[in-house]
Amino acid sequence: MALTALDTVAVTAFLAVSLSIFGRKMYLRLRYLFTGQRKEPRWDHLPTRLKNFVVYGIFQRKVAREWYAGVLHSFIFWAFVILGASVVEITAQAYAPGWRVPTPTVAGFSLTGPLYLAEEVIAVLAAIGVGMALYRRYVIRPKKLMHEGMRDATIVLCFILGIVISFLLFNAADAAAGTVALPEWKPISSAIASTSIFRFDAALWWRTLWWTHVVLLFSFLAYVPHSKHIHIIFAIVNTFFMDLTPKGALKTVDLETSETFGVNRVEQLSWRQLLDGYACTECGRCTAACPANATGKPLNPMRIITNIRDTLNDQGGAIMRDQVDGLPDMFQTVHTDEGIWACTTCYACVYECPVMNEHMPKIIDMRRNLVLTQGKIPPESMDMLRNIETNYNPWGIGWDQRGRWAEGLGVRTLAEAIAANEPVDVLYWVGCAASFDDRNRKVAQAFARILKKAGVRFAILGAEEKCTGDPARRIGNEYLAQTMIRANVATLNGYGVKRIVASCPHCFNAIKNEYPDFGGTYEVVHHSQFLQELIRGGRLNPTRDVLEFLTYHDPCYLGRYNDIYNEPRDVLYRIPGVRVVEMRECRDRGFCCGAGGARMWMDERTGERVNHRRLSHIEETRANAVATACPYCLIMLDDAAKTKDREDIRRFDIAELLERSLS
Numbered sequence: 162m163a164l165t166a167l168d169t170v171a172v173t174a175f176l177a178v179s180l181s182i183f184g185r186k187m188y189l190r191l192r193y194l195f196t197g198q199r200k201e202p203r204w205d206h207l208p209t210r211l212k213n214f215v216v217y218g219i220f221q222r223k224v225a226r227e228w229y230a231g232v233l234h235s236f237i238f239w240a241f242v243i244l245g246a247s248v249v250e251i252t253a254q255a256y257a258p259g260w261r262v263p264t265p266t267v268a269g270f271s272l273t274g275p276l277y278l279a280e281e282v283i284a285v286l287a288a289i290g291v292g293m294a295l296y297r298r299y300v301i302r303p304k305k306l307m308h309e310g311m312r313d314a315t316i317v318l319c320f321i322l323g324i325v326i327s328f329l330l331f332n333a334a335d336a337a338a339g340t341v342a343l344p345e346w347k348p349i350s351s352a353i354a355s356t357s358i359f360r361f362d363a364a365l366w367w368r369t370l371w372w373t374h375v376v377l378l379f380s381f382l383a384y385v386p387h388s389k390h391i392h393i394i395f396a397i398v399n400t401f402f403m404d405l406t407p408k409g410a411l412k413t414v415d416l417e418t419s420e421t422f423g424v425n426r427v428e429q430l431s432w433r434q435l436l437d438g439y440a441c442t443e444c445g446r447c448t449a450a451c452p453a454n455a456t457g458k459p460l461n462p463m464r465i466i467t468n469i470r471d472t473l474n475d476q477g478g479a480i481m482r483d484q485v486d487g488l489p490d491m492f493q494t495v496h497t498d499e500g501i502w503a504c505t506t507c508y509a510c511v512y513e514c515p516v517m518n519e520h521m522p523k524i525i526d527m528r529r530n531l532v533l534t535q536g537k538i539p540p541e542s543m544d545m546l547r548n549i550e551t552n553y554n555p556w557g558i559g560w561d562q563r564g565r566w567a568e569g570l571g572v573r574t575l576a577e578a579i580a581a582n583e584p585v586d587v588l589y590w591v592g593c594a595a596s597f598d599d600r601n602r603k604v605a606q607a608f609a610r611i612l613k614k615a616g617v618r619f620a621i622l623g624a625e626e627k628c629t630g631d632p633a634r635r636i637g638n639e640y641l642a643q644t645m646i647r648a649n650v651a652t653l654n655g656y657g658v659k660r661i662v663a664s665c666p667h668c669f670n671a672i673k674n675e676y677p678d679f680g681g682t683y684e685v686v687h688h689s690q691f692l693q694e695l696i697r698g699g700r701l702n703p704t705r706d707v708l709e710f711l712t713y714h715d716p717c718y719l720g721r722y723n724d725i726y727n728e729p730r731d732v733l734y735r736i737p738g739v740r741v742v743e744m745r746e747c748r749d750r751g752f753c754c755g756a757g758g759a760r761m762w763m764d765e766r767t768g769e770r771v772n773h774r775r776l777s778h779i780e781e782t783r784a785n786a787v788a789t790a791c792p793y794c795l796i797m798l799d800d801a802a803k804t805k806d807r808e809d810i811r812r813f814d815i816a817e818l819l820e821r822s823l824s
């Protein structure tokens with residue numbers, strides 16, 4: 162079969178138009194991406210980047226966290242990859258009739274046949290994948306997909322369905338016309354060819370289906386850069402350029418040289434941050450995982466990302482011409498201040514995103530702008546910041562009272578130990594909550610008694626310890642945070658501290674992941690890890706029954722940020738009598754307690770309280786107690802149990818339960 166000269170002229174004109182539409186739009190998108198003012202080199206650690214590209218880009222490991230979406234996406238994605246050869250081969254028929262894509266030969270066996278078979282099979286699977294996607298969108302209708310991107314997604318799915326069906330039908334017409342190569346490797350189209358419809362005028366079928374397939378293919382190509390399906394190209398690129406710094410480390414602002422603080426305009430973002438917008442698949446997983454969104458706050462992490470893309474598309478031309486005066490900023494086009502303050506920095510959005518988008522750092526950048534450039538802060542949080550400034554702790558209790566919790570326990574400060582020439586193996590970083598909050602002081606006391614029982618040579622900083630800077634940093638006050646960090650690093654380095662155990666995951670995360678930027682590099686362990694180590698080493702021997710039927714709440718800064726899920730559970734499993742039941746929302750799908758991101762010191766006026774929602778997850782397990790490994794979580798769970806009249810659900814830190822089991 163061959164096309165006419167007129168066909169060749171017509172298809173050449175059509176290809177020229179669609180390719181130029183595609184090329185022009187892609188060129189503009191790339192130009193817009195590089196309007197980002199912030200420098201962000203991401204060419205380091207090339208082997209790791211390549212590995213991530215393969216694992217998350219090619220094999221889409223994160224997409225598969227939801228099996229249904231994983232299956233349908235893999236069908237469609239692999240269809241794009243495998244059918245690439247057929248696109249070239251079929252299009253080439255306009256210029257070189259009968260031309261075939263050259264394929265290698267292995268041990269004398271040509272791979273052309275297997276390629277044809279793979280194309281047919283993946284085309285059928287892609288059609289099934291599209292059917293599954295449409296069923297999900299129009300029958301199952303999960304809330305996370307019910308957004309304004311629905312129409313665009315449907316158009317794209319219809320394009321894909323049309324392309325794979327027209328591919329199979331064209332192959333069938335080719336077989337019916339007797340011009341197909343290796344028909345034995347094209348069983349599906351050969352079967353279709355044997356049906357009665359292809360018996361009449363095979364040449365007309367061939368020509369009509371060739372045109373149908375080519376028009377669908379190149380119309381789709383022209384459409385893609387205008388739609389959210391530009392992610393087909395950028396999502397895979399995004400996985401290569403994903404952030405490789407520790408998950409728990411916010412980027413340090415250079416306060417000496419920075420001219421602006423934080424971000425309120427899209428062009429103030431880096432190219433990598435802007436790339437997130439084009440990589441977004443609008444799958445809604447980030448929003449579905451967001452505790453603020455789930456409890457009715459005006460925060461939608463997906464819209465943080467997609468609005469950056471939309472704003473960039475709207476303003477990209479003006480930004481390139483340097484005509485940005487009067488254009489709406491991100492607080493007008495992206496989110497209200499209330500939405501930005503609603504984030505608990507739980508990291509669920511970033512963790513769930515299949516294309517490695519980074520929502521939370523953008524929210525922190527917007528907070529930095531609110532606090533440092535616009536001078537805005539939730540009024541109820543002012544006291545917290547003032548307290549850190551004056552007494553180095555958010556509670557505002559005198560800084561000299563920090564070590565009071567340890568009175569009568571025989572706990573030494575590092576200064577005392579050094580003065581007495583006593584060896585210290587590990588510094589216990591107590592943290593503000595365990596130093597000043599009555600409930601958490603009991604946890605610190607239990608932990609200190611355990612350490613003594615295990616014969617650990619430890620000390621505390623006492624009044625020399627200061628807030629790690631975590632709440633100030635996460636609310637956006639980088640100045641105050643850095644003041645605290647630098648003071649603590651000076652103290653720790655002054656004493657030559659090597660190993661630190663912290664019972665607060667926020668302190669643990671800050672010292673472990675953020676302090677190295679400021680010259681503070683130590684071996685930092687969380688108390689759950691330390692306790693596990695002591696039990697495994699035989700220095701603690703839990704023998705007494707602790708008859709509790711409990712569930713474990715994963716603190717975000719321990720779990721999602723630092724991958725510590727097993728250690729606290731292991732401590733619980735070692736306690737005789739303790740029975741542990743898991744919540745549905747556990748481990749890396751754990752739901753925030755509502756305190757992170759300095760939310761502990763902000764009012765929660767809109768929607769359901771996050772800690773109340775978390776309590777409802779605990780209630781579902783019918784456990785009579787909940788254990789955690791974070792002072793902030795303990796406070797929030799305590800508060801929820803009291804305000805929801807469920808004090809019968811008892812709240813513990815794992816150290817308290819372990820201490821009860823030690824004879």
Ligand code: SF4
Pocket residue numbers: 447450451452453454460462503504505506507508509510511520521524
């Ligand atoms: S970090 Fe947590 S609270 Fe903040 S936007 Fe992401 S999911 Fe929502």
Ligand code: SF4
Pocket residue numbers: 440441442443444445446447448462463466510513514515516517518
């Ligand atoms: S940001 Fe990521 S998780 Fe959220 S909708 Fe886009 S692709 Fe999905």
